[in-house]
């Protein structure tokens with residue numbers, strides 16, 4: 001159960017009626033029912049895609065009411081750009097994010113802005129995402145990718161199609177577990193998902209379900225689910241406690257995130273993360289660090305399989321840049337400019353963390369049009385922001401990686417592409433995810449031709465993140481030289497200085 005206030009609402013929740021004095025000017029769906037609100041035709045398993053549909057009908061800002069609570073959604077590029085103004089707006093921990101507090105507490109992702117552990121953990125952990133640290137992870141990422149290609153080679157030899165989201169989830173979980181915590185879940189060697197993954201998916205799904213049930217009815221309607229959720233959280237905690245205990249016993253790792261959490265003091269204050277907070281951070285990184293990247297890779301592979309001309313161009317780039325080097329180096333990944341555009345374009349259409357919430361730091365007027373009181377908040381719907389025809393053109397639904405060539409990017413207004421959120425609370429793992437995903441796409445393109453199932457129609461599963469449902473691809477081994485990614489020696493991770501934030505740039 002999420003932390004709640006005396007009104008039974010998630011802590012930090014402010015209804016739109018209190019926050020938006022001119023709420024009546026914001027459209028809502030027709031056929032609003034007394035008490036229940038805008039529930040007619042709602043798909044409880046796909047609340048995001050429902051909101052996208054409504055956004056298309058109702059325009060760049062709209063509201064929805066469910067069981068007495070009103071929420072404001074927006075996606076218009078002008079409105080979203082204004083919300084990116086850090087002097088007037090900040091991250092809002094509400095809805096799905098607040099529901100994760102019982103599992104992730106004041107970990108980086110779910111911390112309230114005022115909680116001191118956010119700044120402490122950010123300063124201690126940000127060097128773990130610097131360029132130098134990334135170079136240190138590269139060899140481990142290659143080694144995990146080698147396990148994926150080993151598995152795909154076996155599937156291919158057996159004449160089976162590969163389970164793209166399932167295998168990408170194994171890959172990204174193993175990558176963050178290995179690079180962050182020196183841990184191996186053995187995902188590729190298992191028949192069924194690792195129990196940690198099952199517990200994690202369970203708790204994410206539960207967090208999403210909480211949004212579709214009136215808070216006072218949760219004990220009644222979700223009794224069984226709440227019990228299972230408590231068991232899931234207990235499992236996640238146990239797994240992490242074992243992992244930390246192992247590390248303490250072994251006396252240190254190779255300078256990974258866990259070492260930083262356990263050993264690094266804040267460069268200015270000398271403060272350290274408490275044991276309780278380390279647990280929350282480890283869960284946060286294992287959760288935040290894999291589902292999103294797994295979805296991004298899965299969507300990219302879907303689009304590559306559907307657009308053979310794009311795949312051919314990307315593959316030609318990989319062959320040109322990597323030649324027949326068996327193990328591409330760190331710098332050779334950043335040179336895959338077109339592959340990166342494929343990834344960006346996939347994240348444009350399906351940003352895998354598909355919304356983020358922003359709240360007003362003080363009374364203000366959004367984009368000169370909508371007065372907001374301090375604390376009022378709205379959910380920015382990134383898949384719609386990324387399809388705003390005023391920015392992306394009338395063909396915004398079309399997959400076209402050239403939208404991300406340097407000239408096109410320069411010509412677009414700021415804050416119109418936000419798959420990693422915005423401002424101080426934007427994704428700390430952005431470079432990590434982009435490096436991992438570009439590397440893996442490069443390796444897969446070099447090794448295989450991707451053949452889609454002609455009957456497959458993209459369906460999207462939601463559990464706070466989005467992922468293609470049931471996506472399977474047939475593979476063919478390429479005839480061109482493409483050597484396997486074999487495990488390589490892991491270089492030192494080179495800890496950087498925490499004096500300035502190495503992950504966030506002013507434009508974030």
Ligand code: HEM
Pocket residue numbers: 091097108109110122176284285288289290292293296351352353355356357418419420421422424425426427428429430432433
């Ligand atoms: C394609 C992959 C990824 C996407 C699309 C993504 C997206 C996001 C977004 C939108 C936010 C901001 C959420 C908000 O404002 O409420 C965020 C925050 C965060 N992400 Fe990611 N993420 C990705 C990969 C990763 C990875 C690989 C890691 C860790 C290794 C990570 C760790 C985090 C953390 C810790 C935060 C909270 C940052 C803070 O508030 O200080 N993410 N991510």
